[in-house]
Amino acid sequence: MVEWLAFYNDWAVIVIMMAGFYIMIARYNLVKKIIGLSIFQTGIFYFYVGLGKVDNGTAPIFLEPKVIDESAANVASGIAEQTILYSNPLPHVLILTAIVVGVATMALGLALIVRIYEKYGSIEEDDIQAIDSQFICQLDDKK
Template sequence: MAEFLWKTIGHHFNFWVYIVLLMLGLWATIAKNNLVKKLMGLSIFQSAIILLYVSIGTKEGATIPILDHHGHIPSESHHADVGPEIAAHGVANPLPHVLMLTAIVVGVATLGVALSLVQAIYRDFGTVEEDELLREIKSLHPDG
């Protein structure tokens, strides 16, 4: 049993964690009544995707993708004294990190706009609870 679990989950542990986080975030985004909580869910959802990407770029025993000042792969990595093909395995994949820098920035920007919308809604309606907002709108426009 333990061996089976290790085979299915152990090698993919990060991916399982990211799925759990993503499901939590998505659930909160859809089901929560409070708009701010919805946005928290959205942030968790986006962060889960960041975890996925960063997990893609990891290599076992590798160090951060910064070379030394002569352009060599840092010597403390495990594979430094072998050929260039293998030596590259001593440095983590930089591409997912670059992509996620973008995704983080996008997430922050979206969250900022969303919070400002929530604040504007609060200014106009006096509430950030979705059901109260719906009731308010219904009372304004009875025909929908």
């Protein structure tokens, strides 16, 4: 394959991560920020799982050796004598944990957003900051 195509997956993952990062910095809407956070996370997931992929490999679930040996297509392509290659299971385990933890974080963030909306009547960061500074001014006036 062409030289630079070898890096295409890594670069695509970085573009995805940076898209999430951009949403988190540039958008003031809090729900949008949470969506950006989850996009950023999935970028990291692809990177990890991609590192564990093995060419010609299959999912790391042990197959009965017979199934491979006797299938006609494998005999024809001469793979019957080879050992079965499996992809690396370790990144899969780490990412399984990360997905669940990510959703837990997301639920907590969204609960905070609902509370913020109840108090401030807005989920835009700049509105919330304006209300905050107004409130602080009021407190100073009372003193």
